[in-house]
Amino acid sequence: MRPSGRASDEMRQIEMTPGFAKHAEGSCMVKFGHTHVLVTATFEEGCPPWLRNTGKGWVTAEYGMLPRSTHGRMPREAAKGKQSGRTQEIQRLIGRALRAVVDLSKLGERQVRIDCDVIQADGGTRTASISGAYVALHQCFTWMLENGHITEMPFTDSIMAVSCGIYNGTPVLDLDYDEDSNAETDANFVLTGKGGIVEIQGTAEEEPFTEEQFLRLLRLARMGCDGIQKAQKTALGL
Amino acid sequence: MRPSGRASDEMRQIEMTPGFAKHAEGSCMVKFGHTHVLVTATFEEGCPPWLRNTGKGWVTAEYGMLPRSTHGRMPREAAKGKQSGRTQEIQRLIGRALRAVVDLSKLGERQVRIDCDVIQADGGTRTASISGAYVALHQCFTWMLENGHITEMPFTDSIMAVSCGIYNGTPVLDLDYDEDSNAETDANFVLTGKGGIVEIQGTAEEEPFTEEQFLRLLRLARMGCDGIQKAQKTALGL
Amino acid sequence: MRPSGRASDEMRQIEMTPGFAKHAEGSCMVKFGHTHVLVTATFEEGCPPWLRNTGKGWVTAEYGMLPRSTHGRMPREAAKGKQSGRTQEIQRLIGRALRAVVDLSKLGERQVRIDCDVIQADGGTRTASISGAYVALHQCFTWMLENGHITEMPFTDSIMAVSCGIYNGTPVLDLDYDEDSNAETDANFVLTGKGGIVEIQGTAEEEPFTEEQFLRLLRLARMGCDGIQKAQKTALGL
Amino acid sequence: MRPSGRASDEMRQIEMTPGFAKHAEGSCMVKFGHTHVLVTATFEEGCPPWLRNTGKGWVTAEYGMLPRSTHGRMPREAAKGKQSGRTQEIQRLIGRALRAVVDLSKLGERQVRIDCDVIQADGGTRTASISGAYVALHQCFTWMLENGHITEMPFTDSIMAVSCGIYNGTPVLDLDYDEDSNAETDANFVLTGKGGIVEIQGTAEEEPFTEEQFLRLLRLARMGCDGIQKAQKTALGL
C-alpha cells in the first residue's frame, strides 16, 4: 500500500501551464502532485566556445531549489557560494536529455538556456523538470521560428522522464517524497515519444536489485511516460 | 502620464496569498502587479552565536531572484558562486525592517529565517518582499504560539514598504520597472502600521532632489502603505 | 550630553591632506576626528563593457578597512575570500554619490577608480570616504586635464556627506563610534555644494522615528556639510 | 572492428597492485589497460555529524585526475578552486557503490575515506576506480581488524564495475578512450560478486537506444565483472 493510496502503476496528477513566466521566450509551470517546478527557456545569440564556427547551437540547463521548497529548509546555494554535487548532477542530466531530441545543427550558433527552479518539492523534481522543460523549450523554439531565428523546428522527437522504485518490495511508478526516502531501489528513466531510451539511472539504496525487477521498473516508466506525453501535447495544443 | 496609465498616487493591484508554501511554518505569495515574490518563514530552534545566553531570538532574511524573473536573464548567483552586492543590501534591509517591529526577547533563543524569492520582477521587489514577509512572519509566529514555542505574539507593530520616485518630473507611488529604470529619483520607505518610519532610502539617479520633493514622496508612501496594510489584514483575517 | 563633550550641532575636527599617496593620480587622507581614511583615485584608459561606444566614462569605488582599524580586530576580507555585505553596500554608495556630480560624457571612455581604505575607524567612515573622495577625484581630474586626457573639468557640483543620529533622545551631528553604536536612529546624508540631496539613508535601530525628527537630522546635516565643504575648498586651494 | 583489435566481449588487461602506497591503511594501483588509478583508503576515527550516536560508520570517496593524465591537459581543479560537476558525480557514485556492500553498523563510528586519483586516463576511470577501491577498502578493513578497531569484516559482498557501450552499432565491453569518445551509447554497471545490480547508468550520446540493446550491454557487463572479480581475489590472495 502506497502512502498516497495510489495504485502501483498510477502517476500523480500532472499539470502543465505553458507561458507561466511573463519575460521568458518559453516557460512552463509543471506540477507532478505536490512537486512544482517553474521551467523557463531563454534564447541567446551565440554558442559556447567549443562550437564556434561549427554552425551548431546548444541547449543547456541549470537547476535550483528554493530554500524552503523542501520539508526542512535547505541552505541557499548562492549564500553557500557553490552548487552541490546533486545540483550539478541534475542539471547535467536535464541538459543531456533535452539535447538528445534536438538537432543542434538546426539551431545555428544559438543557445537556449533552460532554468528549472523547484518551487515546491515532493519527490521527482528532476523528472518533472525534464518533462516540463520539453514544453518550455518547444515554446521557445516556436518563438524562434516566429521571429526568424530558425527556419525549422529542431526537435527530432519529444522527451519525458519519470522515476520508479521498489517500495516495500513492490515496484511502483512516480515516487513521491515519502516513497523516495524509503525506497529500496530508485530509478530514473528518460524516454522519447517514440519509445527510445535516452537515459537510465538505477540505484540500489539498500539491497542490490535484479534484472527482473529492473525490467518491471522500465515497464512502469513506459506507462508513466505515456501520461506525461499526453499532458505535454495538451499543454502545447498539439 | 505613467506608462501603466495609473494615477500618480495609485498603487498596483496587491494580492497576498498566505500559506502558499506547503512545507513552511509561514509563507505568503505577494504580488504587486507583475512583481511576484514568494516569501517563506522557517522556524529554527537556537539563535545566532552573539545572542547565546541572552534569552533573545532573531529574525533574519535572505533574498534571491529566479534567473529569468527579469526581462533579460540574470546569471544564477549559485552558479557564479556569490551573491551580488545588491542582493546582500536587500536582504540586510528586509531583516532590519522586520526586526524593527519584533520584540526579540519574546522569541526566546529561537530564530525565524525569512526567504524572499522573486518569481517575477517588475520593479519594487524589495518593498513587496518586506510587505509580504510581514504576513509570512505573522503566520509563523501564530504557528509558534500554537505549538508552544512562544507564549505571546512578538510583534510590536506591523510593517510595510513601498517605493516612490520622481518620474518625468512628477512624484509617483509604487514604481514599476518601466518607471524605475527611468526615474530621476528613487526612494524606498519602510513604515509601521502606527505611522512610524523605520527606514528611508532616497537616491538621486540623475539630478539631486530637494527637501520638498522628498517630503512629497514620503506623503505618497504613507498613502501606499495604508493600502498595503489593508491587504495584510485581509490576508491574515484580522 | 555627548560622550565627546561636543555640542549637538558640532562636527569633529576635519583634516584633509591632498596628494598623500605618492603613486596615485589623486589622493586625500581625510580625518573626521579619530576616523582616518586614505582615498586614492586611479586613472584608467577604457570604460566598463556596458559603456563601450557611448563616449561616456565611469567613476567607481572600492572600500576596505584595515583589520585593526577597529576596536576589536575584524577578519581581513582578503583572507576570508569575500567582501561583506556591508562593504559592498558602502562602496556602491560611494560610487553612486560621486557619479551624481560628474558629467560622465566629459570623461570620454575613461574610468576613475576610487579606493577608500580606512586606516582608523571611529564612526562615520562612509561619509568621511565620500567627503575625501571628492578631493581625490578633483585632484585626479586636474591631472587628467593637465595631461590632456580630458578638456573640461567634469564636475557639475561638489559633494559631501555626513551622518546624524538620535542619541539619548537628542538629534546630533557627526556620530562617532560611541554614539553610533548606541544611537536610536542613524542617518547618512549626501548633499551637493548647491544644497541638492543626492542620497538619504535613515534607519531606526530601535524605535521608529518621526518625520519631524528626520527633518531635524537633515537640518543638522546641512550644517555639517557646510563645514566639510570649507575643508574641501581649503584642501584644493579653491 | 574495435580500434584496439579486441573482441567485442574482451576486457583490457587488468592489473591490481595492493599496498602500492606506503602511508595508507589500504591501497591499490589498478590498471585497466592504459587507464591507471591509484586508490588509497584512509582510516579515520569518528563519523560524519549525521551518524553521531547511531553506532554506524561511513565510507566516502573523493576522485581526481592528474592534469596531464588525459590526452590534452585538464586544468587543475585545485587551481580553478572547484571540482567540476563530473568529478562530483563520479565521487558520489564511488562512495554509493562501496557502501552498498558494507554493513555500516559493523564499522562503529568510524569512517574510511577512499581517494581515487587517476594517474593516466584511457576511458573507464570511474569503473576502474570502483573495482580497485574494493581492494583498497578490503586491505583497510583487514588493517582495522588486525588493529582492533573492528571485530568483524564489514563486507556483505564484493563489488566491481565496468563500462559497456554501443560502438559502430556493436555492443562492446570495457570501452577505452577511442571508443568512449565515439560511442553512440555508453553505460556503466556496478555489480556485486553474487550478481546483484547496484547501479546502472545508461546514456544515449546520439540516438536513443532500445531495451534489447540495453540488455545486451548488461550481459557483457556480467562477463567483464567475472574477470574483474578474479583479479580482485588474486590481488587479495583470496
Added chain:
Amino acid sequence: MRPSGRASDEMRQIEMTPGFAKHAEGSCMVKFGHTHVLVTATFEEGCPPWLRNTGKGWVTAEYGMLPRSTHGRMPREAAKGKQSGRTQEIQRLIGRALRAVVDLSKLGERQVRIDCDVIQADGGTRTASISGAYVALHQCFTWMLENGHITEMPFTDSIMAVSCGIYNGTPVLDLDYDEDSNAETDANFVLTGKGGIVEIQGTAEEEPFTEEQFLRLLRLARMGCDGIQKAQKTALGL
C-alpha cells in the same frame, strides 16, 4: 651609481612610530624611505587548535597592500576573493621570522596576530614589515605584561630584516623599487640582534650568482641590520 644616489652600503632613511594605531595593543608605522608599512599587533586569548593543552601560544602574521600603494594599481585581494601566492609567501615569512625570537611557552595559550599593511610601496615591503613588526610586537608584549596576561617578556632576541641585491653588477644594500625591478639577484636576510641568521632567501633573477657574491650580500645585510636595530631601540626607548 644607484638611482637614488645612495652609496652601495647605505640604507634609506628609517622611521619608526610606535603606537601609531589608536585601537591596537601594539603598533608601529615603519618607513624605509618611501616604503611605508603600518603594523599592528592584536592580542587574542586562546591559541590555534594544534597547540591546545600544550601551554604554548602563537604569533602569526597577515600581510596586505593597499590597492594604490604601488606604481600601478593592484586589484584589491578582497574583491578578487583570494590572496595571491606572493601575499601568502610573505605573511608566512613574517610569522616565521617573529616566532624565531619568541619563547612561545612564555605566552601561555594566547596568540598575537600581526597585521602588516603596506600604505605605500617602494621596494622592501617584507623586510620593513618584519623590522617594524618587532616594535609592534614588543609594544604588545609590554601591554600583556602590564595587564597580567604574561609574567615575563617572551623575546629571546630581537629581529630585523633587509634586502640586498646585485644591481648593475654591484652588490647594494636595501633595494628600492627602481633597483629591485632591475636587480640581477635579489636576496632577503632576516637576522637577530645577536647576529644569528633566521632566514636567507636569495634568487637569481637573470644570471646565477656565485658564493662570493652571496657572501658580500650577507655582509651588507649585517651592516643594514645594525642601523635597523638602532632605530628599533630608539622607537622602543631601550
Added chain:
Amino acid sequence: MRPSGRASDEMRQIEMTPGFAKHAEGSCMVKFGHTHVLVTATFEEGCPPWLRNTGKGWVTAEYGMLPRSTHGRMPREAAKGKQSGRTQEIQRLIGRALRAVVDLSKLGERQVRIDCDVIQADGGTRTASISGAYVALHQCFTWMLENGHITEMPFTDSIMAVSCGIYNGTPVLDLDYDEDSNAETDANFVLTGKGGIVEIQGTAEEEPFTEEQFLRLLRLARMGCDGIQKAQKTALGL
C-alpha cells in the same frame, strides 16, 4: 646518526624514468628514496598576456600532492577550493628555477606548463620536483625541436635542487621526512650544472644558524647536486 643510517653527505637513491606519462610531451617519474613525484611537461601554443608581441615564451609550474601521499591524509585542495600558501610557494619556486636556465626568446610565443604531482612524500618534494622537471622539460623541448616548434634547444644550463639541514647538530644532505620534521635548520638549494646558484632558501626552525653552518650546507648541496646531475644525464641518455 641519521634515522636512515645514511652518512651525513649521502643522498638517497635517485631514480628517474623519463617518458612515464603516455600522453605528455615530456615527463619524468622522479624518486629520491621514498619521495616519488610525477612530473609532466605540456606544450602550449601562445604565451601569457604580458609576453604578447615580445617574441618570448614562458615556462610555468603547478604542484600538488595526492591526499594520501603523506603520513596522515591531507585534505584535497580541489575539495577545499583553494591551494595552500605552501603549494603556491613551491610552484612559484619550481617555475622560477626552470626559467633561470631557459632562454625564453628561443621558445617564441609558446609556453611549457610543468605539473609536479607528489605520488608519495618522504621529505624533499620540492627539490625532487625541480630535479625531475629538468628531465621532463628536456624531453618536451626535444619534442618541440623534432616537431618544428623551435629550432634550437633553449636551455642555457642544466638545473638541479636538493635540501640540506642541521639535524641533531650535524649538517646533513638530502633530508628525509624524519629528519626534515626535526631539523633545527632547513635549507633548499637550486644550483646549475656549471655551479651557479639560482636560489637559496635557508630557515632556522629553532635556533638561528651561523654563516659557517650555512656554508657547510651549501657545500653538501654541491655534492648532492653532482649526483643528481649524473642521474639526469643517464635518464636523458646524454
